[in-house]
Amino acid sequence: MWNGKQKAITFSFDDGIKQDERLIKILDKYKLKATFNLNSGKFGTKFPYEANGRTIERTIIEPIDVKEIYKNHEVSVHTLGHFNLTQLSDSCVIWQVEEDRKNLEKLTGKKVRCMAYPCGGINNDDRVANIIKNNSLIKFARTIKSSYSFDLQENLLRFNPTLHFTDGRMFELAERFIALKTREPKVFYVWGHSYELDATNGAWDRFEKFCAFICDRDDIFYGTNGEVFLDEKI
Secondary structure: OEOOEOEEEEEEEEOOEOOHHHHHHHHHHOOOOEEEEEOHHHOOOEOOEEEOOEEEOOEEOOHHHHHHHOOOOEEEEOOOOOOOHHHOOHHHHHHHHHHHHHHHHHHHOOOOOEEEOOOOOOOOOHHHHHHHHHHOOOOEEEOOOOOOOOEOOOOOOOEOOOEEOOOOOHHHHHHHHHHOOOOOOEEEEEEEOHHHHHOOOOHHHHHHHHHHHHOOOOOEEEOOHHHHHHOOOO
């Protein structure tokens, strides 16, 4: 399926925060690929938050830096303003998705065909997915609901990832995926926000250990969301 391989690992990170630069250094060190979902209407803004008794800085990158920071990875839609699309009108959904896509294509010089739904809770539904399908060039959209599965899913516009990268089952599932022998395509999909690694002591080290564990396997394809699901090259 993927260069003759039946297993693939892909990552997805949201919001375009400065911590992405540190995260990318780890991904590049282990030759892993990720998709970064950006809000082009929020570039350059700051919104710190409190977690585990500490203030976590969340500074969104500047547009001029997008092409260089993400040059080895994929840039993807996260909407202009990070609104919950289920609460918007049809025309507003189209505007939020398509204007973000156009802006990102101008900044990167590459096609943008993937996205991740913004906001927590219930952030997608069939109505929104159908609007995107019928009125945009987006072909793949990720939810935030963990499937704890490696199976491919029929609806690529409401794709549930395997799990979030702070989930305690991440290493357990990685071991299972690596040991898996299959004749059918399987995907291990990990997502998160780079700034979340600042919220817990040892989280950055844990993530790097995970990358070191899953990398460089002869039977696994490592690609962006577009490469894995749409055969789109970065």
